[in-house]
Amino acid sequence: MGFARTCSVTLVGVEGVVVEVQADLEPGVAAFTLVGLPDKSLTESRDRVRAAVVNSGGEWPQKKLTVGLSPASVPKAGSGFDLAVACAVLGASERIDPRVLSDIVMIGELGLDGRVRPVRGILPAVLAAADAGFEQVVVPECAAAEAALVPGVSVLGVRSLRQLVAVLTDEPVPDEEPQEPDRPDPLMAGLRDLGGGAITGMSGGPGRCDQGHDLADVVGQHTARTAVEVAAAGGHHLFLEGPPGAGKTMLAERMPSILPPLDRQASLEVTAVHSVAGLLPPGRPLIDTAPYCAPHHSATMQALVGGGPGTARPGAVSLSHRGVLFLDFSDC
Structure with missing residues (x-):
């Protein structure tokens, strides 16, 4: 049995709401359940995250996996939770130390190859994280300049899930090709x-x-x-x-x-x-x-x-x- 949590942000209009992403692993038939009022694009993150972890050289846990988004009463939308979900799962499987994840806000969409793609609303999301007292934020590299506009927040821009895992585990950071310019959306x-x-x-x-x-x-x-x-x-x-x-x-x-x-x-x-x-x-x-x-x-x-x-x-x-x-x- 393993448990890990990290944080992300959902947007309600132009305001951000910090969401705790919790991952729980239990013995049983392999399954992936996502709860907490996710919309269609967020529900599909189960497949994106699984493929991104495997294609980044990680091992997907063959156990009963439940990912909860809290507060459960707030509707969650968008693909910006992918990075947080992936790291919470890796933390629950002890690939990443869960204690490292608890004070970090992660925002970004994952491609099937593990690349981190930008999403809309990075600035209001980081503003919400700063207002909630968080000091560390992980965003796609191409959106790091936007996130850095918020004072008092340390911003880490990453190109791929492999890079982020390497940073969180104190391993050598692999080199990745930068995202093509001028293609945020x-x-x-x-x-x-x-x-x-x-x-x-x-x-x-x-x-x-x-x-x-x-x-x-x-x-x-x-x-x-x-x-x-x-x-x-x-x-x-x-x-x-x-x-x-x-x-x-x-x-x-x-x-x-x-x-x-x-x-x-x-x-x-x-x-x-x-x-x-x-x-x-x-x-x-x-x-x-x-x-x-x-x-x-x-x-x-x-x-x-x-x-x-x-x-x-x-x-x-x-x-x-x-x-x-x-x-x-x-x-x-």
Whole structure:
């Protein structure tokens, strides 16, 4: 009989909840039971974890295995529990010292070959771990920069389960090929390539959420520019009226360029929302400028306010937090 526990984090909206992952091994017919209100993707972690452990050179315990996710009353979603489940099982089978695992939070999806893949919401997950008093976090290597934004937390970025096991057992760390760059999430990467950072499948309606324009590029439009500057200075709402081609969109999408840079707390808030949505720009773990979001006039309610099947995704209102939300009804 063996028992081990470690921790991971589930997301409820854009807030993280620390979850204790417990693994218990007992004599009996070999079976793997996962309890604690897991969703479909988390239930499938049984097969991912088993294959990852075996393909990483480990031995899968041929006993009755029960993995519990506590608190059991909180729904768990996503594949980010894979790393914690694998290490808890290895701890219960005494491949890893269980005492080493109890104070570590682990977040990451496992491939069948044992590679650690990134998941959405690393920043809010690490923030929740820090608020709960944890000081050590393990994340995919490509998300280590995002996790390191949280002060007071020691971040270990790993490329594979083999590397993590080696670190936890004080063995030589094997060399692994780095993950291909700019591929944190194939779905969201594909949506981002649709032009200007398009957002479609996430929230049920087409839209745009991008930056890069400067109000200094505008020639003329003195009255409209004054209105934009006053609204930006005072944090006011702004109503732009005029015929198509008058310059409403041109002025609105340049409004973020005259907003002040986000302070540290605001940057973490904005980055957390975009992290949950899977829309963090590659190589830019911290968003420190005001975001701009312009959903299409045909966008659904879910696209505007967030939602969707399973775990709710941020909508345009949330993605424009601390920035500019432009609602254009000229084409209606």
